[in-house]
Amino acid sequence: MNNQKASPWKSIKLGLSVLFGLIVFAYGFQITKVNLEELRSETRQESLVRVTRALANPDLFEYEREEAVINQPFYTPCPENATVPTSDESGAYIVVTPACANPGEIVTVEGFNFAPYSIGPVRFVPGSDITNIVTLGRENAETDGNGHFVLEMEIPDRPSDDVQYIRATIRTNVGSPHLTKTAYDTWEKIVETVFLALLATVFGTLFAVPLSFIAARNLMKPVRSPLTSLSFSLLGWPIGMAVGIFIVRLVSQFIAPFTSNLLVNILLVLIVPALLSVVIRWALPEEDTTIPTSGLRATRFIVLVIATLIGFVWMYQFSALLMNSGNLIAPKLGVFTFLGYFLVQIGDIFQVSIPVVGALAAGSVAGNFFGKLGQNISEKLNSGTVKIINLVSSATAGATVFGLIGWLVEWLYQLGRPEYTQTGPIVIGALLGLLLALTTKPKDTLPTGLVIYYVTRTILNTLRSVEALVMAIVFVIAVGIGPFAGVMALGLHTIVSLAKLYSEQVESIQAGPLEAITATGANRLQTIIYAVVPQIVPPYISYTMYRWDINVRMSTIIGFVGGGGIGFLLQQNINLLNYRAASAQMIAIAIVVSLMDYISSVMREKVV
Amino acid sequence: MLQIKNLTKIYDGGVKALDNVSFDVPDGQFLAVIGLSGSGKSTLLRCINRLIEPTDGQILWNGEDITKATPEEMRRIRRKIGMVFQHFNLVHRSKVITNVLAGRLGYTNPAWGLVNRFPKSDIEKAIKQLERVGIADKANHRADELSGGQQQRVGIARALMQDPEMILADEPVASLDPVLAHSIMKHLEDINDSDGVTVLCSLHFLDLVHRYADRVVALNQGQLVFEGLPKEIDDKKFKDIYGRDAERVG
Incomplete structure (x- = not known):
């Protein structure tokens, strides 16, 4: 224990800090406009009560209703000579006392023989037309067990010599309750919401897994390469991607005439994989115990290119098959039309992604190939030559990278000033490349992996800081209002946040197995598959579940900005002051979210 | 023949783990590496297959300089050098058979790894290696279901899968009881005797050194302080290796 004496200075300090705290809070009250006076105002309390009652009474069930409409002739003011009408007492009827009255007077309305325990309005019908739907005044009638009610109402200021009416409309619930239209709409939208979350999670996970390896420090740190290899590889990527897109376009033009026939589709889709598997088995032998000759290697490479x-x-045939068969079967499926539609959409997605796949594949092949070439150059040639090659390749690579960035800037900002977006960056990039080549020793290795790691991390962190709601606004513009925009926004947000969570799991794996697998001669890919992946499966599953959970919750509000799902309905109803419907939607959200929570915790226990 | 020449390793923090170490290991020898904890035994073994990059010096194996090998060449060198670890370093969540098959990764084409596929001959070979170390019945168990001694046998089977010409064993028995220690050492001895595989094994217990090793090198603070036959370690040598205050037990 601290046995210091209480000094006056300490007390003053304590007092000052309490005072400071009070001031902070006082300012907080001012900023957040805390004002209980508002709560006390009559109108606010009334509307609060109304809204609370509406919320407590969700618009989920309703009854079929039967109406008993009784019109009682009534004079106001009292006529001089006409007879005061009496009521027909055979069925339900109302009696007004007095039977005629001046405007502004209070009359007693009594109802008999109505359905017991029913409610409905009692109103004044102006004009002498009994079918007039325009009514004045409103009193609520509530019948007792005998179908009797009594109420008082004020006669409105509508004097007339003709007969007017007092109308009682008493409604009775008949039959069993059934779901309202709101309930059906809510159901439809909540299903949309759950699937929106599901799709976003699946897509997000697919992309986040490979990204997480690049964003893991322990995997990237050992990746080092000499400058020659690095700059060659940097040059190889864009060239490869351009070539890839070009080739895929050629292939698609070549194949276009053959895609429309379903039979051709089926035939090719079945035959080609069999052919390819034979070719790949030859070109990618499972084991190479001896070093293959360079001639054999070249042949294999060419065969692989043709196979690609x-x-x-x-x-292309596969995507065409999906779309053609989808279009063919969709009209014949009845309720299951969505299956045909699904095939068409998957085919479309597949087709759209082929050029991307081609660009990435060709880019990585070219990048790798050039990189290896650079590696060989830097290993085999003497330092002087390597230095010269470095100077040239590094300058070119720098110019290329900066030129591409400049092109992007030009595209974004439309500057129209080539000295800022073309020549400038290219010259700067070339100079930086030269500088790098001059300052590094020709055969030194550079921490390529760490650079990639930092770039990836920066991009991930930047994107992660943008809320999914904001992303949804962008995607609503890109793909229109609806759940698809929501899927894209939530999917993108899932990618960036899961990639970070995943990569932290990769960083915390045991290093031992990694070391052991590396020692067997496994390359980087094999090390990841056999030493890293088995260790990260449980946390990955658990994070994915958690993310699904988050996505369900997010997708309930993504509709506020037009991203589809139940949020759209909820916001609409709140804006229309339709609180009973809004209440139904809030209940649906609560049920789905808690159900999701329960299911994911059960699944997590089972799997992990 | 493995020749270590002037091998030096200085870690990033400035710690000198190996200081100008030179010695030769003829093919087929069982060499024990002894020394206190932190004397550089693990660093020495890991420099040989370049799990740790040496700062200076040469490692010649059959005339080829390992320190200068390119990544492609390193893959071919590593697959001929099996490694056994103190903490076994198995992938716990994988099956025993998968752990053993991992020893073939230096030979298999990486592309097939994507679909987790090994040639049939490798799978048969893996079963054979498990039979050799006596735990074929555990092939489909998860690695972390096995006891320590069994896990180390899996580690040895994994090294054997590489068809190794040399095995680096980094304190393979330090976390096992004496009975298990002998059984594991006997496996290594058998591999050394019947397959003619060179074994470099770091050890803590001198009785194990006397029983199994053909020759001994000793490290103290990164320097080679002894090189010779196990029986040559007398009391004076012992104090050189383990320090003034050390006492011989057993």
């Missing part, structure tokens, strides 16, 4: 081309043909 055939692979693209297959991809």
Whole structure:
């Protein structure tokens, strides 16, 4: 224990800090406009009561209703000579006392023989037309067990010599309750919401897994490469991607005439994989115990390239098969039309992604190939030559990278000033490349992996800081209002946040197995598959579940900005002051979210 | 023949783990590496297959300089060097058979790894290696269901899958009881005797050194302080290796 004496200075300090705290809170009250006076005002309390009651009474069930409409002739003011009408007492009827009255007077309305325990309005019908739907005044009648009610109402200021009416409309619930239209709408939208979350999670996870390896420090730190290899690889990527897109376009033009026939589709989709598997088995032997000759290597490479081309043909045929068969069967499926529609959409997604796949594949092949070439140059040639090659390749690579960035800037900002977006960046990039080549020793390795790691992390962190709601606004513009925009926004947000969570799991794996697998001669890909992946499966599953949970909750409000799902309905109803409907939607959200929570915790226990 | 020449390793923090170490290991020898904890035994073994990059010096294996090998060449060198670890370093959540098959990764084409596929011959071979170390019945168990001694046998089977010409064993028995220690050492001895595989094994217990090793090198603070036959370690040598205050037990 601290046994210091209480000094006056300490007390003053304590007092000052309490005072400071009070001031902070006082300012907080001012900023957040705390004002209980508002709560006390009559109108606010009334509307609060109304809204609370509406919320407590969700618009989920209703009854079929039967109406008993009784019109009682009534004079105001009292006529001089006409007879005062009496009521027909055979069925339900109302009696007004006095039977005629001056405007502004209070009359007693009594109802008999109505359905017991029913409610409905009692109103004054102006004009002498009994079918007039325009009514004045409103008193609520509530019948007792005998179908009797009594109420008082004020006669409105509508004097007339003709007969007017007092109308009682008493409504009775008949039959069993059934769901309202709001309930059906809510159901439809909540289903949409759950699937929106599901799709976003699945897509997000697919992209987040490979990204997480790049964003893991322990995997990227050992990746180092000499400058020659790095700059060659940097040059190889864009060239490869351009070539890839070009080739895929050629293939698609070549194959276009053959995609419309379903039979051709089926035939090719079945035959090509069999052919490819034979070719790939030859070109990618499972084991190489001896070092293959360079001639054999070259042949294998060429065969693989041809196989890839055939692979693209297959991809186009496959997507065409999906779309054609989808279009064919969709009209014949009845309730299951959505299955045909699904095939068409999947085919479309597949087709759209083929050029992307082609660009990435060709880019990585070229990048790798050039990188290896650079590696060989830097290993085999003497330092002087390597230095010269470095100077040239590094300057070119720098110019290329900066030129591409400049092109992006030009595209974004439309500057129209080539000295800022073309020549400038290219010269700067070339100079930086030269500088890098001059300052590094020719055969030194650079921390390529760490650079990639930092770039990836920065992009992930930047994107993660943008809320999914804001992303949804962008996607609503891109793909229109609806759940698709919500899927894109939530999917993108899932990618960036899961990639970060995943990569932290990769960083915390045991290093031992990694070391052991590396020691067997496994390359980087094999090390990841056999040492890293088995260790991260449980946390990955658990994070994915958690993210699904978050996505369900997010998708309930993504509709506020037009992203589809139940939020759209909820916001609409709140804006229309339709609180009973809003209440139904809030209940649906609560049920789904808690159900989701329960299911995901059960699944997590089962799987992990 | 493995030749270590002037091997030096200085870690990033400035710690000198190996200081100008030189010695030769003829093919087929069982070499024990002894020394206190932190004397550089693990660093030495890991420099040989370049799990740790040496700062200076040469490692020649059959005339080829390992320190200068390119990544492609390193893959071919590593697959001929099996490694056994103190903490076994198995992938816990994988099956035993998968752990053993991982020893073939230096030979298999990486592309097939994507679909987790090994040639049939490798799978048969893996079963054979498990039979050799006596735990074929555990092939489909998860690695972390096995006891320590069994896990180390899996580690040895994994090294055997590489068809190794040399095995680096980094304190393979330090976390096992004496009975298990002997059984594991006997496996290594058998591999050394019948397959003619060179074994470099770091050890703590001198009785194990006397029983199994053909020759001994000793490290103290990164320097080679002894090189010779196990029986040559007398009391004076012992104090050189383990320090003034050390006492011989057993």
